[in-house]
Amino acid sequence: MSNNSFPHEFFGDLLAANAEYQKNFKYSELTGSAAKGLAIVTCMDSRINPLSVIGMKSGDVKILRNAGARVTEDVLRTLVLATYLLNVNRILVMPHTDCKMAENDEADFHKLIDEQYGVNTSSLEFRTTRDQRGALASDLNRIRSYPLLREGVAVAGGIYDVKTGAIEPFEG
Numbered sequence: 001m002s003n004n005s006f007p008h009e010f011f012g013d014l015l016a017a018n019a020e021y022q023k024n025f026k027y028s029e030l031t032g033s034a035a036k037g038l039a040i041v042t043c044m045d046s047r048i049n050p051l052s053v054i055g056m057k058s059g060d061v062k063i064l065r066n067a068g069a070r071v072t073e074d075v076l077r078t079l080v081l082a083t084y085l086l087n088v089n090r091i092l093v094m095p096h097t098d099c100k101m102a103e104n105d106e107a108d109f110h111k112l113i114d115e116q117y118g119v120n121t122s123s124l125e126f127r128t129t130r131d132q133r134g135a136l137a138s139d140l141n142r143i144r145s146y147p148l149l150r151e152g153v154a155v156a157g158g159i160y161d162v163k164t165g166a167i168e169p170f171e172g
Helices: 008-023 073-085 106-119 133-145
Strands: 036-045 061-066 090-094 153-162 166-170
Touching: 036 073, 061 073, 073 133, 090 133, 133 153, 133 166
Parallel strands: 036 061, 036 090, 090 153
Antiparallel strands: 153 166
């Protein structure tokens, strides 16, 4: 397989599904702005459907996902753009229960990947935490105190329960 060719044997099912999706495509009128003025920072965990969780639909919300729902430099960069250019005036940081990033230490992941795959990942920071609430408080503070975000943006946090679908508001 050439690096320049599309690997149909791995992604053919996605292209077939997309062909079906196109037949009833209904989002061509949406703009790039967040119609409901909201950005959500959440985890990449596939058990989370951010729009459904909060009763929104396509076009309503900007969704930023990463391992552990952590506020990284890239998240801050994206939030700056979203608050100035994409109609975002409120931000919800929403980690979740039963998250691998909150059940392991940084060293655990590095060791696991090295032992199982022979890859040294020590140059990466995975941003794991065993104190999910403490990390959420820190991440909320990081957003609230970031000097480049548009003034007046509301910031809140909540922990999503993957077993019940509930968001527990976080006071922090």
